[in-house]
Amino acid sequence: MSKLGLITKGFIKDNPTFALVLGMCPTLATTTSAMNGMEMGLATLFVLVLSNMAISALAPIVPDKVHIPVYIVVIATFVTVLQLLMQAFVPAVYSTLGLFIPLIVVNCIVLGRAEAYANKNTVFDSALDGLGIGIGFTLSLTVIGIIREILGSGSVFGCKFIPGDGILAFVMAPGAFMVLGYLMVLFNKYLKK
Amino acid sequence: MAAQSTLRNMVLCLTCVCLVCSAILGVVYAVTLDPIAEASAKALKESIGQVLPEGGEISDAMQAEGFDYYVSTKEGETVAYAVKSTSVGFGGPLTLMVGVLADGTVFNTSVLSHSETPGLGAKCTSDEAFMSQWRGFRGQLKVKKDGGDVDAITASTITSRAYTLAVSNAVEFVKNMEGAKNE
16 A cells, blocks of 8 residues: 555545544544534544554564553553643643543544554554544544534634524534434445445 | 563563653653643633733732632732632533622632533633623622523523622622721
C-alpha cells in the first residue's frame, strides 16, 4: 500500500466512527457543537500518532504476555502529557472537554490501532496509520458536531445564522444517537464499497 | 515478533517501560506546573475584576464562614466584596464569583466552573439576558416561578435556581460581614 494510501484509508475505508464503529463514548458525548467535536478529534489524533509510534518501536522487545499492560501504560502516559499541556496552554478548551481527555486512555480506537496495526508494522507506517485514523475520527466528529449544532443551536462553529433556540433534543443525548445513526446509514449506502 | 515471555523479561520490560513513562511525566509536569498555576490565577483574577467596581484595591484571598472572598477598598473604605459561592446545579456543583457592594446590592456575577447541560443550563455562561440582569440586581433573589424577580433561563429552572441561591448566599454573607463590623 502506498504511503498516501495509509493515511487516506482512515477517512472512508477504515473510518473509526462509521466503518470500524469504535470510540463511541467520546463521539456521542463531545459532539454538542462543531468546535467541541473537532477539538476532541484533534486530541485523539495527537495521542494516536504518538502511541502508534511508541508501540511499534516497543513491540519487538515486549514479551507477549504483558503486551496489553505495556500498551496501556504508554497510552496513559501520552494522554496525561496531553492533559497537562492543554491545562497549561489552552485552559478554555480543557475546561469544555475536561473529563473526556483522560477517557482517551480507554478509547478503543487507540488500543485497537496498537493491536491491529502498530505492533506489526514499522514506526513510520504506524505514524501514518495513526494520522489517517486520527483525521478520519476528527472529520466524523466535526460532521456530527456541525449537524447537531445547526439543528440544536442554529449555528456553525459558534456563528449563529438561524435566530431562536433550535431543536433542543439535538444538543442532548437522543440527538447524538439519531445523528450518528442516520449518518451511518448514509455512509454505508454511498461511501463504503 | 514478540519476545518469549519469561518471568525475568516480563518484570524487566514492565519496570523499564514504567520507569521511562514516569520520567516523561515528571518532566512534563515540572514544565507545565507554572503555566497551569498562572492560567488558573489569571482566570480567577479576571473573574474578580469583572465582578467588582473599577479602581478599587483588591485584597488577597480571605476566608470566613466557609466562603473564600476578596475585598475591594478605596481610600481605606470597603467598597465591595467578591465572594466565591457554590451551590448544587443540575449536573453538579456550580461555582460563581459574586461581586457585592458594601450595602448588600449585587454588582455583577461570573461563573467560575459548572457542569450544566450543554444547550440548556450551560447558557448561564452565554445567555445575554440572563447574565446582564445580575448587573446591579435589585429585587427579591428568587426565580419568578418561586415568586421572586430573577428571570430564569428557558427550560433550565434548576440551574437558574442554583445560580440564584449562590448569589443570595453571597449577599447574605456580605450583609453578615458588614453587620458584624458595625456592632
